[in-house]
Amino acid sequence: MIPELGLAALWLAAALAALQLLAGFVGTRSGNAAFAALARPAATLQAFLCIIAFCALLYVFAVTDLSVQLVATNSHSLKPMIFKLSGAWGNHEGSMLLWVTVMAMAGGLIALIERRLPEKTMMATLCAQAFVALGFYAFLLLSSNPFERLAEVPPEGNGLNPLLQDIGLAFHPPTLYIGYVGLSVAFSFAVAALLTRNVTPDFARVMRPWVLGAWIFLTVGITAGSYWAYYELGWGGWWFWDPVENASLMPWLAATALLHSASVLAARDALRTWTIMLGVIAFSMSMLGTFLVRSGILTSVHAFAVDPERGSFILALLTLYIGGALVLFALRANTIAEGERFAVMSREGALVVNNVGLTAILGVVLLGTLYPLLTEAFDVRVSVGPPYFNPVSAIFFLPMLLVLMVGPLLRWKRDDFTRVRKPVAIALAVTIVIIIRAVFWDGIGLLPLLGLGLAAGVAIASLAPLQGRSLRRTPLAIWGMCIAHFGIAVALFGMAADTAFQKERLVAVSVGDTVEVGAWTGRLDSVNAVAGPNWTAMQANMHLSYDGGPELEAHPQSRNFWAPVMETSEVALLTRWNGQLYVAVGSQGEDGRWQLRLWWKPFVTFIWYGGLLIALGGVLSLIGRVRSDLRRRRGEADDSEEIADAAPEPEPEAQPA
Amino acid sequence: MRLLAALLALLMAAPLAAQSNAPPAPYAYQQLEDPALEEQATELMHTLRCITCQSQSIADSDAPMAGNMRHQVRTRIANGESPEAVRAWLVSRYGDYVSYEPVASASTWPLFVIPGILLLIAVIVLLRRVGRRVPVEGEGA
Numbered sequence: 114m115i116p117e118l119g120l121a122a123l124w125l126a127a128a129l130a131a132l133q134l135l136a137g138f139v140g141t142r143s144g145n146a147a148f149a150a151l152a153r154p155a156a157t158l159q160a161f162l163c164i165i166a167f168c169a170l171l172y173v174f175a176v177t178d179l180s181v182q183l184v185a186t187n188s189h190s191l192k193p194m195i196f197k198l199s200g201a202w203g204n205h206e207g208s209m210l211l212w213v214t215v216m217a218m219a220g221g222l223i224a225l226i227e228r229r230l231p232e233k234t235m236m237a238t239l240c241a242q243a244f245v246a247l248g249f250y251a252f253l254l255l256s257s258n259p260f261e262r263l264a265e266v267p268p269e270g271n272g273l274n275p276l277l278q279d280i281g282l283a284f285h286p287p288t289l290y291i292g293y294v295g296l297s298v299a300f301s302f303a304v305a306a307l308l309t310r311n312v313t314p315d316f317a318r319v320m321r322p323w324v325l326g327a328w329i330f331l332t333v334g335i336t337a338g339s340y341w342a343y344y345e346l347g348w349g350g351w352w353f354w355d356p357v358e359n360a361s362l363m364p365w366l367a368a369t370a371l372l373h374s375a376s377v378l379a380a381r382d383a384l385r386t387w388t389i390m391l392g393v394i395a396f397s398m399s400m401l402g403t404f405l406v407r408s409g410i411l412t413s414v415h416a417f418a419v420d421p422e423r424g425s426f427i428l429a430l431l432t433l434y435i436g437g438a439l440v441l442f443a444l445r446a447n448t449i450a451e452g453e454r455f456a457v458m459s460r461e462g463a464l465v466v467n468n469v470g471l472t473a474i475l476g477v478v479l480l481g482t483l484y485p486l487l488t489e490a491f492d493v494r495v496s497v498g499p500p501y502f503n504p505v506s507a508i509f510f511l512p513m514l515l516v517l518m519v520g521p522l523l524r525w526k527r528d529d530f531t532r533v534r535k536p537v538a539i540a541l542a543v544t545i546v547i548i549i550r551a552v553f554w555d556g557i558g559l560l561p562l563l564g565l566g567l568a569a570g571v572a573i574a575s576l577a578p579l580q581g582r583s584l585r586r587t588p589l590a591i592w593g594m595c596i597a598h599f600g601i602a603v604a605l606f607g608m609a610a611d612t613a614f615q616k617e618r619l620v621a622v623s624v625g626d627t628v629e630v631g632a633w634t635g636r637l638d639s640v641n642a643v644a645g646p647n648w649t650a651m652q653a654n655m656h657l658s659y660d661g662g663p664e665l666e667a668h669p670q671s672r673n674f675w676a677p678v679m680e681t682s683e684v685a686l687l688t689r690w691n692g693q694l695y696v697a698v699g700s701q702g703e704d705g706r707w708q709l710r711l712w713w714k715p716f717v718t719f720i721w722y723g724g725l726l727i728a729l730g731g732v733l734s735l736i737g738r739v740r741s742d743l744r745r746r747r748g749e750a751d752d753s754e755e756i757a758d759a760a761p762e763p764e765p766e767a768q769p770a
Numbered sequence: 771m772r773l774l775a776a777l778l779a780l781l782m783a784a785p786l787a788a789q790s791n792a793p794p795a796p797y798a799y800q801q802l803e804d805p806a807l808e809e810q811a812t813e814l815m816h817t818l819r820c821i822t823c824q825s826q827s828i829a830d831s832d833a834p835m836a837g838n839m840r841h842q843v844r845t846r847i848a849n850g851e852s853p854e855a856v857r858a859w860l861v862s863r864y865g866d867y868v869s870y871e872p873v874a875s876a877s878t879w880p881l882f883v884i885p886g887i888l889l890l891i892a893v894i895v896l897l898r899r900v901g902r903r904v905p906v907e908g909e910g911a
Contacts, residue, residue, distance in 0.1 A: 346826075346830065347832060348829070348830040348831065348832075349830075350826075350830045353825050353826060353830070354825070355824065355825035355826075356825065357825075411824070412824070465895075465896070466896065469892045469895050469896060470892070473885075473888045473889070473891075473892050476884070476885070476888050477885050477888065480880070480881065480884050480885070481881065484878075484880065484881055488877055493877045494865065494866070494867040495866060495867065495877055495878055496819045496866070496867050496868070496869060496870050497870070497872070497881065498817070498819065498825070498827065498870030499816070499817075499827070499870060500816075500817050500870045500871050500872060501870065501872040501881065505885050508885070508889065509888075509889070509892070556809070617801070617812065618801070619799050619800055619801050620800065620801075621799065621800060680832070682832065699799055699832075708799040708800075710799070
């Protein structure tokens with residue numbers, strides 16, 4: 114009964130999307146106003162229906178209703194409740210339902226609260242949003258029905274991949290999906306702006322908080338995903354340039370570029386077409402990511418070719434939406450007047466470097482991700498991995514960091530470099546001193562070397578815009594910018610420090626033996642068996658101390674799940690302010706000794722602190738924007754946009770000599 | 771009760787442990803004595819693909835295949851082979867696919883040409899911006 118209710122809600126929601134499409138279309142043509150007025154409620158109600166469908170799916174997973182095919186193939190009655198629930202989106206159909214639900218919620222939210230746009234643009238936005246949503250409803254209902262029943266009810270389910278039975282991964286996909294699919298709003302706005310030729314600073318101000326919201330979730334999702342891979346895969350790696358990771362990075366790169374270009378459009382009415390283009394690209398990358406992950410093409414191009422139903426469906430959607438938007442862009446872009454001009458040495462100039470750089474990195478990641486798939490189709494297998502991505506993306510990233518030291522200090526339109534010379538010189542000097550100092554550290558690679566220096570420089574420069582301001586009166590958006598940029602420095606420092614100074618120890622030890630890694634000394638006290646709800650494990654019990662300090666306990670496990678059968682590594686992490694000790698236990702050798710893997714990873718945690726700081730910057734900025742917008746709507750005199758976007762007032766002590 | 775569960779677990783774990791066939795080769799999970807050689811080996815292992823996994827290097831994988839390859843790499847490095855010789859041997863055995871190290875060849879040249887073109891475009895876009903000077907006082911739209 115409940116699954117059928119969910120299915121019915123989905124069909125209804127799809128019908129409402131069709132209604133929204135028509136009503137929105139009529140709305141853009143200034144047709145029947147009463148009919149056009151249906152667009153907003155249709156969008157809101159749709160969100161409500163999708164939530165009902167999603168709750169229905171959660172319910173069948175919670176009670177392990179094995180008559181539903183999806184539950185039988187992906188769940189197990191003995192799983193802990195939290196993983197029963199997260200199992201609902203740990204599979205193809207469920208995750209597509211999550212996708213559609215988030216999409217409907219995003220559409221419902223703009224219908225409900227977005228009142229700042231001209232009515233025609235708003236109608237076109239809802240129309241575009243419904244058009245995209247309809248394709249995904251069709252995909253879900255016609256080829257990925259999550260509520261499919263089984264004729265014969267099996268006695269037990271197949272269980273969920275044990276790697277996914279982790280609290281981190283339970284929340285990672287929803288976070289990421291909110292980010293991914295939230296970008297659909299930017300896509301719909303961009304398409305609407307093209308349709309109505311309405312590309313103005315006001316439009317950018319409307320679009321910006323939505324992009325910012327999606328971007329915050331993407332940032333958190335990527336950061337959490339990286340930490341999950343780090344502790345769950347058992348080898349201490351935090352970024353693999355895996356196609357699935359790249360699929361989440363590409364929309365992030367596009368959205369980051371979009372945020373920056375939207376602020377140029379909002380403050381200075383420049384980069385009009387470029388901003389629209391990025392709006393289209395960002396969500397296109399989300400859809401491409403979904404295609405890569407959901408079509409099975411990553412496991413093998415040939416497997417995809419053998420059973421192409423779902424893959425071709427998404428590919429067709431991809432072609433329709435991306436192709437359609439690009440054609441629209443090509444037709445309309447030249448009718449959008451060129452925006453305001455600006456000098457190179459200006460805030461806009463620096464932001465153009467940011468945009469070109471981010472887009473180029475996006476191009477590199479896209480190329481490196483798709484190229485092996487392309488050659489595999491012709492039976493040539495090539496591997497593109499970290500040795501390619503790291504240096505090639507660094508070629509574009511490192512110059513961007515240099516510009517990042519200057520850009521936020523510059524004024525809009527045009528500026529004089531001598532005005533910002535002092536803070537930039539300090540940041541550059543620190544960068545150079547650290548690089549020169551680090552050259553003499555043994556065996557440090559070029560990239561970590563540059564990374565360490567630039568991280569320090571960017572950290573200093575990112576806070577420079579706060580100098581000379583009254584910190585209490587500094588707008589939140591400025592705080593957000595500084596903290597996000599500081600976060601980049603923090604994350605970069607973590608990456609560089611871990612790469613440069615990591616210590617590795619792989620040993621086979623007997624109970625009672627000691628082991629050393631970096632400044633740590635440890636002892637294997639005992640190994641015993643432990644049992645969980647759906648696994649058994651061998652647990653190593655260790656005492657370790659850092660540099661002769663107090664002894665700390667660590668209990669890494671080697672787990673055996675039985676449904677499905679799989680061995681996983683449950684690592685022990687000992688966190689200090691200056692890094693993390695990473696301990697994993699492997700299997701027992703024939704001589705009775707246990708394999709231990711230990712890494713001392715200096716400052717590795719900074720990678721994720723940095724990611725969270727970047728997201729925090731986004732949150733502050735979002736709060737600042739929304740607050741100033743509310744104030745403006747209440748009609749109070751408000752010039753916070755100008756304040757927030759202007760460069761800092763010239764410092765009083767600027768001309769000493 | 772917990773003790774019972776643990777005992778049960780031990781009983782169940784035993785056949786599982788027996789299931790995993792041959793024990794891993796000695797250098798799959800052990801480092802070389804000589805830190806300099808080990809560093810060479812580690813650096814090499816990070817650029818070799820575990821061909822039974824999805825997007826992991828042999829230095830990041832629990833797969834038995836990756837273990838065997840780590841053993842091969844360490845033994846050969848210990849015997850004085852250069853990392854590039856070991857890579858060449860693995861490539862002759864498993865094909866180009868096993869190496870992440872980007873090498874320009876008939877099948878990979880676009881990977882190098884396209885970023886070059888991107889760089890060129892980036893520079894041209896930026897230079898065009900430099901070319902367009904803005905008048906000091908009130909510029910036209």
